[in-house]
Amino acid sequence: FLGAGGGNDIQWCFSQVKGAVDDDVAEADIISTVEFNHSGELLATGDKGGRVVIFQQEQENKTQSHSRGEYNVYSTFQSHEPEFDYLKSLEIEEKINKIRWLPQKNAAQFLLSTNDKTIKLWKISERDKRPEGYNLKEEDGRYRDPTTVTTLRVPVFRPMDLMVEASPRRIFANAHTYHINSISINSDYETYLSADDLRINLWHLEITDRSFNIVDIKPANMEELTEVITAAEFHPNSCSTFVYSSSKGTIRLCDMRASALCDRHSKLFEEPEDPSNRSFFSEIISSISDVKFSHSGRYMMTRDYLSVKIWDLNMENRPVETYQVHEYLRSKLCSLYENDCIFDKFECCWNGSDRQRRNSQLTSSFLPPVRSIVMTGSYNNFFRMFDRNTKRDITLEASRENNKPRTVLKPRKVCASGKRKKDEISVDSLDFNKKILHTAWHPKENIIAVATTNNLYIFQDKMN
Amino acid sequence: MAAPLGTGALTEETGQEKQDAQEKDKAVPPERAEEAKLKAKYPNLGQKPGGSDFLMKRLQKGQKYFDSGDYNMAKAKMKNKQLPSAGPDKNLVTGDHIPTPQDLPQRKSSLVTSKLAG
Numbered sequence: 001f002l003g004a005g006g007g008n009d010i011q012w013c014f015s016q017v018k019g020a021v022d023d024d025v026a027e028a029d030i031i032s033t034v035e036f037n038h039s040g041e042l043l044a045t046g047d048k049g050g051r052v053v054i055f056q057q058e059q060e061n062k063t064q065s066h067s068r069g070e071y072n073v074y075s076t077f078q079s080h081e082p083e084f085d086y087l088k089s090l091e092i093e094e095k096i097n098k099i100r101w102l103p104q105k106n107a108a109q110f111l112l113s114t115n116d117k118t119i120k121l122w123k124i125s126e127r128d129k130r131p132e133g134y135n136l137k138e139e140d141g142r143y144r145d146p147t148t149v150t151t152l153r154v155p156v157f158r159p160m161d162l163m164v165e166a167s168p169r170r171i172f173a174n175a176h177t178y179h180i181n182s183i184s185i186n187s188d189y190e191t192y193l194s195a196d197d198l199r200i201n202l203w204h205l206e207i208t209d210r211s212f213n214i215v216d217i218k219p220a221n222m223e224e225l226t227e228v229i230t231a232a233e234f235h236p237n238s239c240s241t242f243v244y245s246s247s248k249g250t251i252r253l254c255d256m257r258a259s260a261l262c263d264r265h266s267k268l269f270e271e272p273e274d275p276s277n278r279s280f281f282s283e284i285i286s287s288i289s290d291v292k293f294s295h296s297g298r299y300m301m302t303r304d305y306l307s308v309k310i311w312d313l314n315m316e317n318r319p320v321e322t323y324q325v326h327e328y329l330r331s332k333l334c335s336l337y338e339n340d341c342i343f344d345k346f347e348c349c350w351n352g353s354d355r356q357r358r359n360s361q362l363t364s365s366f367l368p369p370v371r372s373i374v375m376t377g378s379y380n381n382f383f384r385m386f387d388r389n390t391k392r393d394i395t396l397e398a399s400r401e402n403n404k405p406r407t408v409l410k411p412r413k414v415c416a417s418g419k420r421k422k423d424e425i426s427v428d429s430l431d432f433n434k435k436i437l438h439t440a441w442h443p444k445e446n447i448i449a450v451a452t453t454n455n456l457y458i459f460q461d462k463m464n
Numbered sequence: 465m466a467a468p469l470g471t472g473a474l475t476e477e478t479g480q481e482k483q484d485a486q487e488k489d490k491a492v493p494p495e496r497a498e499e500a501k502l503k504a505k506y507p508n509l510g511q512k513p514g515g516s517d518f519l520m521k522r523l524q525k526g527q528k529y530f531d532s533g534d535y536n537m538a539k540a541k542m543k544n545k546q547l548p549s550a551g552p553d554k555n556l557v558t559g560d561h562i563p564t565p566q567d568l569p570q571r572k573s574s575l576v577t578s579k580l581a582g
Contacts, residue, residue, distance in 0.1 A: 020579040029579050045580055053580045076581040084528075091526045116526070178523055197523055225516050228523070247519070279499040280509075331494035334501040456580055 009387075010373075010446050011408045011462040012396060016070055018055070019455035021400070031451040033438055037101035037109065040352075040442040043071055043449055044111060045456055046096025050080035052113055052166075054124065068445060071458055075124055077166040080115040092117050098183050100192070102205075110169070112192065116179040119194055121170035121205065129157040175201050175211045182232045188239040195232035195244060202256075214262050215244060215254065230345075231291045238297065241266075245302060249286030251311065269311050271318045281333045281342070289345035294372075295353050301374055303348040306330060308376050308386065323386040323393065326378050328416035328427045341379075341432050348376040352443045377436025380425065381452050382412055398436060398450045398457040408462055 020029065028049025035044050043055040053076045058069035083092040093116055102110040108125040133155040136144055178196035185192045193214070194201050200215035215232075219225055227248040235241035240256045252265035273282065285305035293300045299320075302309050306327060309319035325346075329336060336342040351373040372388040378395070386393045395412040402409055415424040438451040446461035492500075503509060 018580045020582070028576070031580075045578075047578055047580075049576075049578065051578045053578050073581045076578055089528055091528050093526065179525060222520065223516050225519050228519055277493060277495065279493075279495040280502060281495055281499060331498060333495060333498040334505075337502060338505075454579070 008371075009390075009392075012448075012459045013406050013408055013462045014402050014457070015405060015447070015460045016458040017400060017403070017455055018053075018071075018458075025454045029454040031438060031454060031456060032095050032097060033099050034440045034449050034451045034456065035099045035101060035111075036440050036442050036449065037111075038103045038443060040444050040447070042074065042101070042109060043440070043458075044099045044101070045451065046079065046099050046113060048093070048095040050078055050082070050094030050096060050115065052077055052079045052096060052099065052111075052122070068447060068460055068463075075164040075166050077122070079113045079120060079122065080118065083117075097180055100183050100185050102185060103189060105189075112183050112185065114180050114183050114194065117173065117176055119172040119180070119183055119203075120168050121172075122166050123169045124164060124166045127163045127165060128159060128161075130160045131155045132158045170205065170208050172203055172208050172211070175203075181230060184233045184242065186234045186239050187237055191239075193232055193234060193242060195229050197228040200229065200232055200242075200244060200262075212260070214256060214260070216261065216263060230288050233291055233293055233300075236293050236295060236297045243291055243293075243300060245288035245291045247287040248283060249288055249304060251288065251291060251300070251302060253313065267313070267316050269316045269319075271309070281337065284337070284342055285333070290347040292348060292350060294350055301348055301350065303346050303376055305342060305344075305346075308348050308374055310374070310388070321388065323374070323384075325376055325384050326414070328414055332427065336432070339432065341435075344435055344437065346377050346435075346437050347439065348374060349439055349441050350374055351441050352445060375439050375441060375448065377439055377450070379432050379435055380430040381434040381436055382414075383436045383439060383450055396459075398452050398455075400455075406462060409459065 019031075026049075028047060028051070030048040031045055032048055033044075033046040036042070037044070041057050043057075045053050045055075047053075054074045055071035056074035057071050060069050079096055080094040082094045084090070085092060095115055096113050097116065098112075098114050100112045102112070104110075108123050111122050111124070113120055113122060132139065133153050135149055135152055135155075136146065138144060172194070176194065176196045176199070178198050180194055180196050182195040183192060184195075190206075191202055191204050194203065194211075195215075198216065198218040199213055201211040202214045203211045215229070217227070217229065227246045227250075230245050230247055232242060232244035235243070241253065242256070243251050243253045245251045249270065251269040253267040253269070254262035255266045256262060258264070258266060273286075288302045288304050290303040291300060298313060300311050300313065302311065302319075303325075306329060307325055308323045310321040310323075312320045333342060351371060370389075373385050374388065375383060375385045377383045381398045382395050383398065384393060384395050395414070396409045397412050413421075413424045414430065415421065415426050417427075420426050434452060436450055436452060440449045442448065448459050450457045450459065
């Protein structure tokens with residue numbers, strides 16, 4: 001990255017941007033989650049207004065080899081509505097906290113979407129033909145007088161304009177007292193977990209009236225509450241293993257074979273803290289906002305306020321790698337606490353399948369190293385990528401000013417202190433209202449989706 | 465960190481040294497300097513930020529209060545006066561203020577299609 005690398009570095013170019021141009025953002029339009037499906041053909045977003053928008057990648061035009069397919073709107077629907085729980089005097093936001101796709105089993109696509117309290121399984125199906133030639137009905141639906149029917153015919157299916165329909169197939173409700181922060185589909189593709197601040201439940205995708213509680217960290221006396229669950233995820237290969245992170249910066253790995261209630265962890269991942277560095281902010285900035293397993297399942301990545309950490313599942317006492325996202329914010333923590341930004345929950349993601357891939361353009365005797373890159377967002381509409389092999393990192397900006405397709409994005413640099421160079425931006429000039437909390441990486445290609453407050457940017461690798 | 469916080473002496477010192485600390489990270493780590501700033505502004509800030517109160521507030525997100533009994537009693541008490549209306553932040557109903565139906569924000573579902581699909 002930063003231009004100094006070998007020919008193998010990814011050169012990111014602007015591809016598309018979705019959403020309104022105007023600065024006056026309606027709260028409902030704030031994007032709250034972004035997720036590619038397993039093939040990468042579909043890209044789903046959820047927003048604060050409870051709506052889901054799904055984009056579909058156009059089929060690649062073989063003659064236009066310089067660009068991959070564009071993403072266009074495929075389906076949009078209202079997933080969740082605002083509710084008011086009268087018994088508890090509790091307002092339930094319709095904001096979509098997470099979307100997770102199921103792997104495709106048949107022609108239809110399925111996804112799970114959740115707000116604070118209710119998870120829904122949505123079926124997205126295509127209809128491109130309809131039956132015509134009924135005996136008792138006219139084409140417009142009016143019924144024919146049976147006495148006028150003199151001959152019989154067999155209705156046939158005729159093509160029609162493609163219609164994409166979304167229908168809720170399952171509603172998983174009433175299982176969470178606290179606010180759901182994560183859902184994760186098991187590698188068995190039959191069960192999934194949902195996690196709130198204090199509990200984690202295990203569901204079967206077919207069964208909505210029951211779920212098993214597998215983690216419960218609620219203390220008997222709420223005065224003794226010291227930490228909450230912030231994220232949870234199933235292991236990608238081991239169907240009995242899952243992890244959950246906490247507001248105190250710890251990650252617990254649990255094995256469901258050990259006991260029905262996994263309150264006792266199998267592994268506890270925690271980096272020892274230097275007591276001399278402890279401050280009022282230490283615990284807040286150590287709170288983990290996201291946890292993601294690597295595709296292989298050997299590693300997991302966590303995001304806390306200032307850094308991204310890579311953990312080897314075989315080593316609990318410290319991460320194997322730590323990447324600073326925006327260390328310059330450490331000397332701004334007071335203001336960030338006052339404006340609540342210190343509580344922003346940034347997500348993180350791995351590049352697409354980190355399995356070795358053969359580049360067909362190179363000779364067969366040379367295989368490029370397995371590329372492993374992690375990405376996360378920051379402020380001022382900046383987002384960061386860290387290449388775990390080269391140890392290089394890059395800061396890019398999601399902005400309409402870099403609108404030219406196939407023009408490589410210019411790296412950004414923040415000047416922490418001292419004399420600001422040309423093209424650098426000083427910490428005090430950063431716009432803390434422009435946060436990139438949600439990013440996603442296509443599972444197979446170098447295509448990324450980056451959500452600003454209300455816009456979705458798609459960037460892709462400049463092809464040869 | 466010898467000087468106890470809140471004496472004022474430490475904050476003055478860190479104010480001067482802040483530039484140095486950021487660049488050389490010697491005398492005062494930036495995090496501590498920030499902590500001192502915060503405590504200078506809010507002397508009554510509790511010692512444990514991750515403690516029970518803080519987490520309880522997080523767990524109670526979405527809690528709204530409207531009690532029709534309180535509302536009618538307050539109305540009866542102040543027959544001839546205007547009911548006190550909510551302060552600038554209508555969403556936050558606290559203290560002696562009796563919530564009225566107008567104070568609770570209207571929740572309407574989004575009937576408009578997302579602009580991402582536009």
